[in-house]
Amino acid sequence: MNREQLNMLKELMAVQFTVLELHLYLDTHPTDQKALMEYNSMVHQLEVLKQQYQQRYGPLTWGEPSAYPWQWINEPWPWEICYE
Amino acid sequence: MWIYEKKLQYPAKVGRANVKMAKYLITQYGGPDGELSAALRYLTQRYTMPTPQAKGILTDIGTEELAHLEIIATLVYKLMDGASVEELKQVDLGGYYADHDKAVYYVNGSGVPWTATYIMAKGDPVADLHEDMAAEEKARATYDWLIDLSDDPDLNDTLKFLREREIVHFQRFGETLQIVQEYLDTKKYF
Amino acid sequence: MFAANERMRLARAYVPFQIFSKRLDPMEGLMKGTIFPELYFPYRRHKR
Ligand SMILES: [Fe+2]
Numbered sequence: 676m677n678r679e680q681l682n683m684l685k686e687l688m689a690v691q692f693t694v695l696e697l698h699l700y701l702d703t704h705p706t707d708q709k710a711l712m713e714y715n716s717m718v719h720q721l722e723v724l725k726q727q728y729q730q731r732y733g734p735l736t737w738g739e740p741s742a743y744p745w746q747w748i749n750e751p752w753p754w755e756i757c758y759e
Numbered sequence: 760m761w762i763y764e765k766k767l768q769y770p771a772k773v774g775r776a777n778v779k780m781a782k783y784l785i786t787q788y789g790g791p792d793g794e795l796s797a798a799l800r801y802l803t804q805r806y807t808m809p810t811p812q813a814k815g816i817l818t819d820i821g822t823e824e825l826a827h828l829e830i831i832a833t834l835v836y837k838l839m840d841g842a843s844v845e846e847l848k849q850v851d852l853g854g855y856y857a858d859h860d861k862a863v864y865y866v867n868g869s870g871v872p873w874t875a876t877y878i879m880a881k882g883d884p885v886a887d888l889h890e891d892m893a894a895e896e897k898a899r900a901t902y903d904w905l906i907d908l909s910d911d912p913d914l915n916d917t918l919k920f921l922r923e924r925e926i927v928h929f930q931r932f933g934e935t936l937q938i939v940q941e942y943l944d945t946k947k948y949f
Numbered sequence: 950m951f952a953a954n955e956r957m958r959l960a961r962a963y964v965p966f967q968i969f970s971k972r973l974d975p976m977e978g979l980m981k982g983t984i985f986p987e988l989y990f991p992y993r994r995h996k997r
Contacts, residue, residue, distance in 0.1 A: 703931055758991075
């Protein structure tokens with residue numbers, strides 16, 4: 676995996692992690708408006724990053740469009756990547 | 760239902776292959792306080808939770824534990840990468856090799872396979888949430904001991920990430936316990 | 950040490966609720982394992 680793809684993937688991990696953290700927080704604080712606003716804005720950022728990544732490197736998940744041939748099975752799989 | 764995402768939650772690195780560490784670390788795959796136990800425990804306890812917050816948090820933390828399971832598998836896979844039969848024999852993984860070659864299997868650090876007796880679903884939400892908080896502390900302690908055992912800064916970086924997640928999960932279960940206790944109190948005085 | 954009061958009774962465990970104020974930026978949060986500075990309690994080598 677080249678530098679550029681790896682950096683984009685890490686950026687995606689970071690933003691998705693922020694969304695996850697706010698998500699878990701909201702599970703036990705459903706009426707925290709500040710956290711909810713933050714969550715919604717981070718979800719938007721994540722959506723943009725995901726679309727950019729998938730357009731360049733193929734689907735990250737189920738239900739995404741694919742170029743020919745079927746891109747889903749492209750290597751490397753997550754455990755095969757050198758994250759250095 | 761569940762949907763797979765073709766990425767890890769964290770960029771999991773190891774500095775070098777190390778079969779001895781693989782042997783220790785695999786307990787977080789198939790051991791009592793490991794990620795498989797955590798995921799299966801939370802995902803099955805959620806059905807008998809009384810409040811929406813509790814159903815949500817068990818679903819979401821249970822799902823995150825599956826992502827941690829994948830990180831542990833990745834680390835074990837990388838730690839065993841390229842190991843010879845001779846190296847496996849030296850760290851007493853000959854028995855493991857006979858059963859699994861270098862496949863990643865659900866065992867603890869002594870080779871004992873995973874068992875459902877590691878987890879409980881009591882049906883009493885207060886009892887179950889206490890088990891979950893204890894489970895998070897036990898997993899946190901296991902990561903402490905694993906970091907003590909390891910001299911690989913790259914591996915430790917990922918172990919520290921997983922260790923910190925246990926602390927956040929403990930906090931969420933603690934908050935959930937509060938919500939559930941208050942809910943049960945109001946129910947009693949109808 | 951706390952005494953039991955109308956908010957806290959005996960024979961019960963309590964974890965204080967977190968109140969969200971600020972968060973770390975996404976990459977720093979990922980590297981630390983939490984985006985909440987008040988929940989960050991890193992590993993320290995003790996003994997052994
Ligand atoms: Fe956990």
